[in-house]
Amino acid sequence: MNRVDIVYGGGQYSLAGRSVESxxxxxxxxxxxxxxxxxxVNSGGGRFEDAYLLIVPGVPFAILNFKPNTNGTDIDLEVDGAFNQDVL
Incomplete structure (x- = not known):
């Protein structure tokens, strides 16, 4: 199942079964x-906990496309060479 992560106002949330485009x-x-x-959205790390994000202009909102490695468990941070270790 695909998962999309959302960063909203500094917090991280997720949506399962949705595409970035939708x-x-x-x-x-x-x-x-x-x-x-x-x-x-879901706010739980290991279990589903509903959260509701107010979508209004001026609130930081980012959509992250979660892509597991071939083993299905890890995030590939080297997508398109965009990951820069020096930034962390």
Whole structure:
């Protein structure tokens, strides 16, 4: 099952079974509507815990496409050579 991680206001959340594109479309539609919108996400590290993120202009929001290695457990931080160890 695919998973997309979301960083919102400095906290990390996730959505399973969704694509980056579907989340982008949902967030763009919410922002364009001009009305407050609550995005339901998972906040639990090992179990599902619902959290609701208020989607409004001005709140830092990032979508991270989780890609496991071939063993299915680790994140590949060398995607497109973008990972820079010196930044950490």
């Amino acid at each position: 989340i982008q479309n949902e967030v763009e539609t919410a922002v364009e509507s001009g009305k407050p919108y609550w995005l339901r």
